[in-house]
Amino acid sequence: MSHVFRMNSLMTIVTGSFLFVLIIVVFNMMGKMLFGTIMASGLRARATIELTSAMLSEIVVLVLLVLYLKNRGIGLRQIGLWASSPIRGWIAAAIVAGLFIWFNLALPLRNEQNLGR
Numbered sequence: 834m835s836h837v838f839r840m841n842s843l844m845t846i847v848t849g850s851f852l853f854v855l856i857i858v859v860f861n862m863m864g865k866m867l868f869g870t871i872m873a874s875g876l877r878a879r880a881t882i883e884l885t886s887a888m889l890s891e892i893v894v895l896v897l898l899v900l901y902l903k904n905r906g907i908g909l910r911q912i913g914l915w916a917s918s919p920i921r922g923w924i925a926a927a928i929v930a931g932l933f934i935w936f937n938l939a940l941p942l943r944n945e946q947n948l949g950r
Contacts, residue, residue: 853894860890884937 864886865872872879902908910916 849898852897856894856897857887857890860886860893880938887937 861883864882868878868882872882899909902912
């Protein structure tokens with residue numbers, strides 16, 4: 834591979850990652866602005882709104898990814914969807930998913946002192 838191709842690939846990944854984070858932040862801010870009074874009512878409402886806005890933003894990112902790939906003439910099957918993977922890949926995916934779930938459940942609780950309800 835040429836140096837220019839590698840740099841273009843790296844810039845595409847960095848740009849996509851930045852766009853992913855930006856979309857999640859924007860959806861989180863929109864959820865907080867639209868449902869601010871509900872979020873103030875308690876921890877459960879706050880966690881529900883933050884998790885829902887994160888899920889919606891990830892769906893938007895997935896749709897944008899599919900549209901981007903379709904524009905380039907690439908399908909999800911061509912990048913490995915529905916292909917079999919080794920057990921190490923499944924283990925790594927389970928660890929990442931577990932950490933993701935743990936972070937999403939732990940972050941809304943980080944400022945709460947009384948968690949006994």
